[in-house]
Amino acid sequence: xxxxxLADFITTRKYLVQQCALSVAIGLFVGIGNHSALLAANMxxxxxxxxxxxxxxxxxxxxxxxxxxxxxxxxxxxxxxxxYVSLLCAALLSLGVCLLTAAIMLGVGMAVPDVIVVxxxxxxxxxxxxxxxxxxxxxxxxxxxxxxxxxPFMFRFGMTKATRFLPALCLLLFCIAVMLSAQYAAxxxxxxxxxxxxxxxxxxxxxxxxxxxxxxxxxxxVSVKLYEKRDF
Numbered sequence: 001x002x003x004x005x006l007a008d009f010i011t012t013r014k015y016l017v018q019q020c021a022l023s024v025a026i027g028l029f030v031g032i033g034n035h036s037a038l039l040a041a042n043m044x045x046x047x048x049x050x051x052x053x054x055x056x057x058x059x060x061x062x063x064x065x066x067x068x069x070x071x072x073x074x075x076x077x078x079x080x081x082x083x084y085v086s087l088l089c090a091a092l093l094s095l096g097v098c099l100l101t102a103a104i105m106l107g108v109g110m111a112v113p114d115v116i117v118v119x120x121x122x123x124x125x126x127x128x129x130x131x132x133x134x135x136x137x138x139x140x141x142x143x144x145x146x147x148x149x150x151x152p153f154m155f156r157f158g159m160t161k162a163t164r165f166l167p168a169l170c171l172l173l174f175c176i177a178v179m180l181s182a183q184y185a186a187x188x189x190x191x192x193x194x195x196x197x198x199x200x201x202x203x204x205x206x207x208x209x210x211x212x213x214x215x216x217x218x219x220x221x222v223s224v225k226l227y228e229k230r231d232f
Contacts (some may be wrong), residue, residue: 003074004082005089008056011065012131015055020093023048024101030098031105035117037128042104049143052089057159068102071107076228080155087147095140102132141212146211156202156226 023044031040060066069079106128109118120128153162181188 002082003072004079005086007069008051008082008086012052016052016093019048019051019055023051024097027098027101028105031101032116035119037102037105038116038120038135040105041098041132042139045094045136045140046143047092047096048097049140051076052094053147056083057154060155060158069127072151075103075139076223080224081220081225084151084216084223086195087151088216091140091144091147095136098135102130102136106132111188121149127224134202138208140216144216145212151219152222152226155223160188167176201230 020232026047027040027044030043031037104126105116106118106121109116109121111123113121118128120131123131150162150166153166156162
């Protein structure tokens, strides 16, 4: 698995700095324009994670790399597990970059409030920081859950074939969610109101993290089974 991690790093290292710099520039532009470090951080964590993940997955089918990789002393199980760890590292990197960007924006907003206005600072630096950290971690976990659902298809059919029906599947799930929320709006509202306050605090976020990582691990197990049966 270490070999797989090293291979992923070598193949993507020249894109890491470019994508991080581009994402930070876009995040700062949007955040400063809208006076919101929260908006910049939330957009940045999802955008950067998706960009890094797609770059990593797309390189598999470039120049026949994934077929050549199977000739190396790597089992298919280690290939899948290494890729899941690489994507988890990409998620952590995206989270770190977005929090650093938000911290810089908050710091500059506090130092020169007449130049850069940050709306979250109205509630104080500590309140703004806790709001940004909580929302970005939650969004990062949501992105990880989405990746958990997509990766088994990609390992079974490949990146190119999987992207043919994954958008349709996501759209179908979104339509079903909208229909159900519209039909059972009162029940959904009552359920949200009945939830204890800790669900929306650090304890709830920690529980969400445990669930997301458990789903991610289960997705890895499924992908291993599917990849072992795949023919090239």
